[in-house]
Amino acid sequence: MNKTVNQKAWFFVIPVFVLVAFNAIIPLMTVVNYAFQETFGNNVFMWEGTRWFKQIMLSERFHASLGRQFLFTFIILFIQIPLGIAIALTMPKEGIGVPVCLVLMSMPLLIPWNVVGAMWNIFALPDIGFLGNSLNALGFDYNFTQQIGDAWFTTILMDVWHWTSLVVLLSYAGLRSIQPAYYQAAEIDGASRWAIFTKIELPKMKKVLTIAILLRFMDSFMIYTEPFVLTGGGPGNATAFLSIDLVKMALGQFDLGPAAAMSLIYFFIVLLVCWVFYTLMMRNEEKS
Amino acid sequence: MKKAKWLVPTIYIIFLMLPIYWLLNMSFKTTTEIINTYTLWPQEFTLDNYKKIFTDSTWYTGYLNSIYYVVMNTMISVAAALPAAYAFSRYKFLGDKHLFFWLLTNRMAPPAVFALPFFQFYSSVNLFDTHVAVALSHCLFNIPLAVWILEGFMSSVPKELDETAYVDGYSFWRFFFKIFIPTITAGIGITMFFCFMFSWVELLLAKTLTAVAAKPIAATMTRTASTSGYELGLLAAAGSLTIIPGAIVIYFVRNYIAKGFALGRV
Secondary structure, three states: OOOEEOHHHHHHHHHHHHHHHHHHHHHHHHHHHHHOEEEOOOOOEEEOOOHHHHHHHHOHHHHHHHHHHHHHHHHHHHHHHHHHHHHHHHOOOOOOHHHHHHHHHHHHHHOOHHHHHHHHHHHHOOOOOHHHHHHHHOOOOOOOOOOHHHHHHHHHHHHHHHHHHHHHHHHHHHHHOOOHHHHHHHHHHOOOHHHHHHHHHHHHHHHHHHHHHHHHHHHHHOOOHHHHHHOOOOOOOOOOOHHHHHHHHHHHOOOHHHHHHHHHHHHHHHHHHHHHHHHHHHHHHHHO | OOHHHHHHHHHHHHHHHHHHHHHHHHHOOOHHHHHHOOOOOOOOOOOHHHHHHHHOHHHHHHHHHHHHHHHHHHHHHHHHHHHHHHHHHHEEOOOHHHHHHHHHHHHHOOHHHHHHHHHHHHHHOOOOOOHHHHHHHHHHHHHHHHHHHHHHHHHOOOOHHHHHHHHOOOOHHHHHHHHHHHHOHHHHHHHHHHHHHHHHHOOHHHHHOOOOOOOOHHHHHHHHHHOOOOOHHHHHHHHHHHHHHHHHHHHHHHHHHHHHHHHOOO
16 A cells, blocks of 8 residues: 655554553663662662673573573474464365354463463373373373473473464465465366465465464463463473573572573564564565 | 365364363362362262352452453553554554564563563552553553554555545544444454453463452462462362353454454454
């Protein structure tokens, strides 16, 4: 759409700007304040420069949780995106099946995150949980509170359960926007199912899939509540992702300086990845 | 091939329903049954867990608190986002692209980063432990999202609509409320759905900003799990009840979801 230049449009943006700035800038400044100083309470601050940043960048604890975070995010993206597309492709396109699928599939998205964690905790308990009990009955030695592999398996399965539907809904919406004429043309040409998918459906879904990947990246990168309730970051620190580690440092140990420095580095990484995505997305949009 | 097509969604839905069923199953059991035996459905069916929640005010006020701040947040977010999204979809102005990305960065900000500063900030302005505090803090991620979705919807409305209205002598605000808003009701519905969803499910900020008076249900549950023994049945009943508001909201927007997604950006 060709937009007209109108500087008065700023007046429309002011309420949003004020509300978000109120919530974002002032607290962020507090974080910056802590990141460069040492405090002993009572508003006494001592300038520390970049000491906390150096400390965090060199700390093995940060490297470990960052590594875990990237591994987790990549695994869930790798599972959820293809799975979401596959389910969207097989979903009914008309009739009573559509609302039934949509309503049932959206359910996990609207459950509070700590309830998701609690629910999976109950579901996966080795003795009284359905998942844990069944796996043990089948001969697997499964205990997510004791074994690192099982803890990861359960956390990933929980996230797949929780968020795949978002990818499904987005892909489904993308698929619905394809006009029937495309399919008819493909049928006349005798195109194979695979050709229809790669030549028609996938290009049409590109936009929504970018959004899906962006949303899933952002949200999985800041995951906190679900694994915190499910495993508490354990066993040991095996599932202590960035946010869990950060909260532990800030509110648990009250190491405000290092925690603030870590917050800024953390935020910066998310920002960087999202900026790359966003630029790519905008470029795509301008092309089409 | 054709016949097996329903198989994939069916298996997926069964996978989705299993943990929910297990939660419901637990909520109807007595604590002794949960601890002593492994049963696929309740042997001694009981409603005691639910009775406790509906009669104990520390429990049911949690639900009221949550609903109160979620509704407040949804209203604030959509009301503020409507004019802003209109500006982004119709006009070019100084710094518009940067502002839009800056808004989005707040959707990306990990709440864990903001938990402690939020606590200090809202305490210093005397809003700690109020519904307003939670509603305002959730604006951090809901307003950017609302602007993003609404902008997508508004961009799909042709600009001729605005121009025709002005030619017909409509003032801007009359056009905005009488013509423009009714044409994007689906978009507003979807936006409200997402705002409701993300405010309802968020716990970290809601828990940090409240103590007693505005404590959300989700936080009440966490406390029960850790301090007063492990009352799994009660926990399961409370959890099951948190699914209901979401389910109601989905039911109302079910037709908008597919349509809305296709029109808008999200």
